[in-house]
Amino acid sequence: MKTSWLTILPVWLLGTIVTASTPLQYCSVDAEEKTDLCFAVASFKNSTTQANDLSLHISTKFVVDATGWASVAIGPKMDNALMFIMYPGGEQGRITVSTRTTRYHAIPKVVSEDAPETHVTKTWIDDTGLYNAQIMCYNCESWSGTTLDVMSPSQPWIWATNWDQPTHSDDVHLKLRPHNAKGFTMLNMASSYSESGDIIAQVSTQRITQEPNTDDAGPAPPTMQDESDDHHPAKEHHKHSAFGLVSLHGFLLSFGFFALTFGVLGIRSGSSKSYKIHWTIQTGGGSAIVVGCLMGIYLSYKHGGHFGTFHQWIGLSMIPSVIIQGLLGYLHHVNYLKYGRRTAVSYYHIWLGRAALIIGNLNVGFGLNLAGAESFKWFTWYAGLAIQLSVLIPMWYFYARGKTILDAVRNKPVAKDVVRYESVEQDAFIVDDELDEFEDEGLGHDDLKNGKD
Ligand code: HEM
Numbered sequence: 001m002k003t004s005w006l007t008i009l010p011v012w013l014l015g016t017i018v019t020a021s022t023p024l025q026y027c028s029v030d031a032e033e034k035t036d037l038c039f040a041v042a043s044f045k046n047s048t049t050q051a052n053d054l055s056l057h058i059s060t061k062f063v064v065d066a067t068g069w070a071s072v073a074i075g076p077k078m079d080n081a082l083m084f085i086m087y088p089g090g091e092q093g094r095i096t097v098s099t100r101t102t103r104y105h106a107i108p109k110v111v112s113e114d115a116p117e118t119h120v121t122k123t124w125i126d127d128t129g130l131y132n133a134q135i136m137c138y139n140c141e142s143w144s145g146t147t148l149d150v151m152s153p154s155q156p157w158i159w160a161t162n163w164d165q166p167t168h169s170d171d172v173h174l175k176l177r178p179h180n181a182k183g184f185t186m187l188n189m190a191s192s193y194s195e196s197g198d199i200i201a202q203v204s205t206q207r208i209t210q211e212p213n214t215d216d217a218g219p220a221p222p223t224m225q226d227e228s229d230d231h232h233p234a235k236e237h238h239k240h241s242a243f244g245l246v247s248l249h250g251f252l253l254s255f256g257f258f259a260l261t262f263g264v265l266g267i268r269s270g271s272s273k274s275y276k277i278h279w280t281i282q283t284g285g286g287s288a289i290v291v292g293c294l295m296g297i298y299l300s301y302k303h304g305g306h307f308g309t310f311h312q313w314i315g316l317s318m319i320p321s322v323i324i325q326g327l328l329g330y331l332h333h334v335n336y337l338k339y340g341r342r343t344a345v346s347y348y349h350i351w352l353g354r355a356a357l358i359i360g361n362l363n364v365g366f367g368l369n370l371a372g373a374e375s376f377k378w379f380t381w382y383a384g385l386a387i388q389l390s391v392l393i394p395m396w397y398f399y400a401r402g403k404t405i406l407d408a409v410r411n412k413p414v415a416k417d418v419v420r421y422e423s424v425e426q427d428a429f430i431v432d433d434e435l436d437e438f439e440d441e442g443l444g445h446d447d448l449k450n451g452k453d
Pocket residue numbers: 071072073076077078079083085105106107108158159160176177178179182183184234235237238240371372373
């Protein structure tokens with residue numbers, strides 16, 4: 001970490017000139033959390049554009065092995081916040097600053113072009129190992145994701161740090177790993193606002209939270225950790241408790257799609273109860289899926305009414321698909337009893353069912369990503385997928401060869417001249433009672449197949 005005095009001096013001088021009084025700054029310095037982060041903000045009316053520009057100085061130490069990332073963001077929570085993220089650059093002495101945003105708790109992505117224009121005016125690393133970045137955000141109040149009000153006495157800001165990701169990259173799109181520490185604060189923006197002329201935010205040498213024109217550092221603003229007000233926006237959002245709504249939504253849907261695999265196994269099992277097993281499991285699983293999706297819609301309204309993610313769109317398409325799938329299954333059955341063979345409806349049912357099964361299971365992954373779920377949930381999902389594949393692959397393999405699972409288990413040879421479908425399904429998906437009824441009426445299997453209704 002080489003830093004020349006020639007680099008620091010002008011910045012320091014400028015800092016002392018433009019921030020004559022105590023800066024408006026927030027610090028979180030906590031050895032246990034391996035966090036040493038301060039940021040200062042100042043805002044002013046741009047005499048040319050008449051819009052309010054924001055100056056931001058982030059100063060952080062990458063405490064462990066000089067790696068990780070640090071971020072501050074405008075807003076009460078991650079969702080739609082305007083994030084300024086910094087990490088060590090590709091070469092020693094360099095710093096990368098990336099302006100990003102995200103939906104819910106997904107990995108933040110670089111902002112699109114309609115975001116306010118930002119400019120990194122200066123980056124440097126000082127002798128004590130502090131990484132610094134000064135950033136200008138022009139007409140910053142135009143950010144529509146969250147609200148920035150440079151005159152507000154209580155503007156919400158969030159911050160987060162990570163100390164173990166091997167960053168060291170010049171790539172502003174670098175995929176971030178989750179934070180190890182995070183927090184929330186309110187800043188009195190009005191106290192650092194200037195009507196006249198440019199000012200540059202500058203973190204003071206005292207790494208404590210402070211407000212302009214106060215000699216003593218005031219009490220630290222509330223953080224996520226010590227916040228006790230239940231109505232606090234950052235805290236109110238996302239209680240990812242084991243029995244919270246998000247988890248329940250995820251559980252119902254993951255379980256619902258997992259169950260469908262066993263319903264499919266049921267219909268291909270070769271058991272005399274295969275039809276009953278299939279429709280019972282699929283109706284149960286399908287109902288759980290519809291209820292789970294409705295919960296997803298409720299969740300989305302609760303989280304601000306945004307419906308823009310891939311996860312939600314796929315999820316929404318599952319509601320009609322699953323309902324139609326149930327009806328097709330029933331129609332297929334009615335037709336089969338009537339004509340004794342598959343009809344077009346049967347194929348719609350089979351293929352829509354297979355597609356829904358696969359897409360729904362994948363959407364569990366998109367949901368986990370959206371919720372930024374912890375690794376336990378990811379591993380549970382992987383295990384669920386592995387179990388399903390180990391059931392479906394052999395099942396489809398034997399089915400393609402005209403065998404049911406029971407045939408395969410009993411190693412029963414398949415007659416050469418039988419039609420594959422009938423060899424597997426002939427009796428399998430006609431409810432026993434219904435067969436009895438037909439037999440009472442003097443109709444056997446052959447009659448059924450010949451369409452004698
Ligand atoms: C890979 C990137 C990130 C992931 C996967 C992620 C994931 C998450 C998750 C799952 C939560 C909710 C659970 C919890 O309370 O721990 C959360 C909360 C939070 N994150 Fe992140 N985060 C990321 C980046 C960031 C960044 C760059 C910031 C910048 C300031 C940030 C700030 C916060 C804050 C303040 C909260 C609590 C408020 C809220 O729920 O939104 N996160 N994050």
